[in-house]
Amino acid sequence: MxxxxxxxxxxxxxxxxxxxxxxxxxxxxxxxxxxxxxxxxxxxxPAPSAIAAMQAAAADVWKYGDAQNHDLRAALAAHHRVSPDNIMVGEGIDGLLGYLARMTVAPGDAVVTSAGAYPTLNYHVRGFGGALHMVPFHDDREDPEALIGRAAQVGAKLVYLSNPDNPMGTWHEAATVQAIIDAVPEGTLVVLDEAYIEFAPDGTAPRIDPTDERVIRFRTFSKAYGLAGARVGYAIAAAPLIKAFDKIRNHFGMSRISQAGALAALADAxxxxxxxxxxxxxxxxxxxxxxxxxxxxxxxxxxxxxxxxxxxxxxxxxxxxxxxxxxxxxxxxxxxxxxxxxxxxxxxxxxxxxxxxxxxxxxxxxx
Amino acid sequence: MxxxxxxxxxxxxxxxxxxxxxxxxxxxxxxxxxxxxxxxxxxxxPAPSAIAAMQAAAADVWKYGDAQNHDLRAALAAHHRVSPDNIMVGEGIDGLLGYLARMTVAPGDAVVTSAGAYPTLNYHVRGFGGALHMVPFHDDREDPEALIGRAAQVGAKLVYLSNPDNPMGTWHEAATVQAIIDAVPEGTLVVLDEAYIEFAPDGTAPRIDPTDERVIRFRTFSKAYGLAGARVGYAIAAAPLIKAFDKIRNHFGMSRISQAGALAALADAxxxxxxxxxxxxxxxxxxxxxxxxxxxxxxxxxxxxxxxxxxxxxxxxxxxxxxxxxxxxxxxxxxxxxxxxxxxxxxxxxxxxxxxxxxxxxxxxxx
The missing domain is CATH 3.90.1150.10 (Aspartate Aminotransferase, domain 1)
Incomplete structure (x- = not known):
């Protein structure tokens, strides 16, 4: 029934x-x-300053969090030298990947990723009826040419790359990632998962171009900032794509305590x-x-x-x-x-x- | 582009x-x-005991929360005298309504609600391409007979009733709500939003029958428990429907601090x-x-x-x-x-x- x-x-x-x-x-x-x-x-x-901020925020938790995540987005925008309109905050990268899949993947739409890469991406793509296409890792790294080649071949809506990658911990230099973005077929969006970027050598992240509509990148407070249990991730992308999250997201989904913790963590260099x-x-x-x-x-x-x-x-x-x-x-x-x-x-x-x-x-x- | x-x-x-x-x-x-x-x-x-629990949990927030929400579900199950298999915890009722719409509403599917009732339900239904059908309030209360009549007429997947209702604050007695559940057409699910139930007179909530597949009810820690900013809602329903949330939800979406706060709040009668x-x-x-x-x-x-x-x-x-x-x-x-x-x-x-x-x-x- x-x-x-x-x-x-x-x-x-x-x-x-x-x-x-x-x-x-x-x-x-x-x-x-x-x-x-x-x-x-x-x-x-997490930083002791972030723990203190969360403890202070606990008394105010009778209030809903700010649905616009205004203060955190402003701080992230300053941190990355972009506009708040280029930042979407959500319930971890997992939550944001779910939103992105919903926004872009209709039943039968193709998505390309690497066999063995992040299972949660696959879960969300399948969850919206997408068709997953996988290319193998090459020498224990994600294979840029194979990913782009397959994306062109199947007319992918999304091509997923984690850099540094999970589960191998390997990485490509920024120039290689930029070359992927530059080679992406018309109509395909590069999903660049940089969850671990703060642990990578300088020169691993390509420069953020907030006008580039070919790529969306994901960052998180779960790893380097030690806030996995607070569920705070964010996306950086061109403003029209960021704005589209407002069509479908759970606007009041962020914990007020987590907002406070992430803001303090970001400030504690x-x-x-x-x-x-x-x-x-x-x-x-x-x-x-x-x-x-x-x-x-x-x-x-x-x-x-x-x-x-x-x-x-x-x-x-x-x-x-x-x-x-x-x-x-x-x-x-x-x-x-x-x-x-x-x-x-x-x-x-x-x-x-x-x-x-x-x-x-x-x-x-x-x- | x-x-x-x-x-x-x-x-x-x-x-x-x-x-x-x-x-x-x-x-x-x-x-x-x-x-x-x-x-x-x-x-x-919220209860001072809940604030204290959240403050204590802040130091452990480097760990992801339990994806099964085991302890909170167990406590809620005991509280409501059902099984944990009848409880789904999620990111507020808003988040759970989004999941439910995704689970049940395909493009063109009909959903019945009251004109002027909870806009977020409408947002999620439209977001999945559902067709909203609205009946008017009657004497400032939601109109059970009109809701059921329209659900039968349009072959609704869902019929939404809040009791007590928002935005008027009025309510129906348990027997009236139970009559709606008993009259629901085959294939229609009653979505019973009881966000405010803890403020209602005894006899407002119909008895919870965990085997009844015709109804899913929603409760929250945002109102009587004072945890709006922590984002903890839950659904109570028959086990097969609860299990279906696992097909699509953001498994690690709950804040660990919020889990601790809700658990403490529930215990503080x-x-x-x-x-x-x-x-x-x-x-x-x-x-x-x-x-x-x-x-x-x-x-x-x-x-x-x-x-x-x-x-x-x-x-x-x-x-x-x-x-x-x-x-x-x-x-x-x-x-x-x-x-x-x-x-x-x-x-x-x-x-x-x-x-x-x-x-x-x-x-x-x-x-």
Missing amino acids: THARLTPLVASLPASVPFVGPETQERDRGRPFRARLGANENGFG AWLTHVQAQVAQARTRIGEIAAGNGLRVLPSATNFVTIDCGRDGAFARAVLDGLVRHDVFVRMPGVAPLDRCIRVSAGPEAELDVFAQELPKALATAG | THARLTPLVASLPASVPFVGPETQERDRGRPFRARLGANENGFG AWLTHVQAQVAQARTRIGEIAAGNGLRVLPSATNFVTIDCGRDGAFARAVLDGLVRHDVFVRMPGVAPLDRCIRVSAGPEAELDVFAQELPKALATAG
Whole structure:
């Protein structure tokens, strides 16, 4: 009876979750993780100034948040030297990707991404009836030429590129990304996911041109700013595309506390520098742990390190299962040959100690 | 160029906002309101225990919230004596209404509501290409027989009823609402919005039958629990319909801080009782202020009072404009004959003092 009420499209969708969260796993396991290194959360935390701002805002939470996200958009616009009309704030990049898919993808419309790239993009595209076309990673990086070539071939509405990418942590230089934007077919929009950009070397992000209607880029407060649980992402794009979000978004969807936290976090450049240094140290440490176990890591421009377990997907899966069994939450890529790797978030020393302790056992059991 | 990338449906939509928020008005006016009585926010605030829980959760906000909202759903299930499988938590009722429209409304599908009822429902229905059919209020209340009659006539996918209703604050007894559910045509889902139910007399909400697939009801932490800015609403329905939300929702969309706040608020029954008493007093006070100006108020089962300004919509609009000009944020119904009224939130004494001071001037100017 219920299904008779669903649209044919929605009735056809699986009740899927792009990711199983660590709390779900903890409930299934019956005990907590000792190291939470699987979701690329920022264990170094948000700025104390951001925590204080959220605590102060809690008393005012009887008021709805500002539906225009005015103050945060103004601060982001100043930060990126664009106009507030080029900024859309939303409930994480996940929420904004859902809006974008709804705005651009009608049933049957083509979207191009990389096999093994962000599952939540795929979830939203399928959710609106889009046809996903995937090209493989090349040398553990997203493949610009293949993405553009396929976009032209299938007449894609969207072509998705994460830079730095998830789940491998690799990246392309700004010039390469700009070349993708410059080569994009008429009618195709480049979806440039820069969730990890604050961890990347200078010269990774192409210059922001707020008049360029060929690209929309996504940034987040979930990673470098340590506010994953506050759900604040934003898009930067040409004003007409940004304005189109107002046609469909949940205008009063942002938490007032999260708005305050993001505003304070953005202003605290010193804490960001601190986090970047901590993450760089943690990446080095993960590399040392891997090397101590005879494993190679991929270069990373993110707050995680992808460890090549040196064999096939079944082996890496066994290593991961061993880690999870011993209370270390990590994840791994979903498709071959990326799935020979496991992905470890660059977390605090104590959690990496647990990982260092458990990795040899997991490898021994898997082997 | 951008519009070429939008779907035909989205391109056809206006960039509309169901409500203009008070912050937007304050920016346009160039000065703040002295009394914030327009959005039916709860000026008595959330429970101190909920504020404390949110402040404590702020330090943990580097973690994503639990995608299953497990703890909150479990607590709500216990509260309502249903299973967690009957509860879906989302980003306010607004967010959940958007999900429901997406799940059930294909282009051209009919939805029935009352003219002048919640604009955000209409926004979401139109946003998915639905065809809205409106029946008038009858004696300042939503009209059950007309709603059901029209639903049968047009083969509606959804029929929306708010009880108590917004914007008039009136209500039907549980038996009347149950009769609507019992009379709903095959294939139509009753969308029962009970956002204000905690302010209504006992006997307003029909018994929750978690097996009944003919109705989905919506509740919120934004009103009686004082957490509007935290964005926590929930749906109660039969398990198959609840499960269908997992096909399309933003799984990690809930703020971790909001989850903690809602959980604490639900547990604090004493604060809810306190708020209910404060709101009842404030309603009485608004009635006295109105009477002192020769105006009649409608009976209210909500945290606002609808004042009949006694003439036509243009007059009520002039009264409202006068109040806004003198820094009192209030709103009014959007269609005749409801628009002979203004709607005033049951706020704290100091804000009602400002309202009491400004209403006579606004009436004099309007007259």
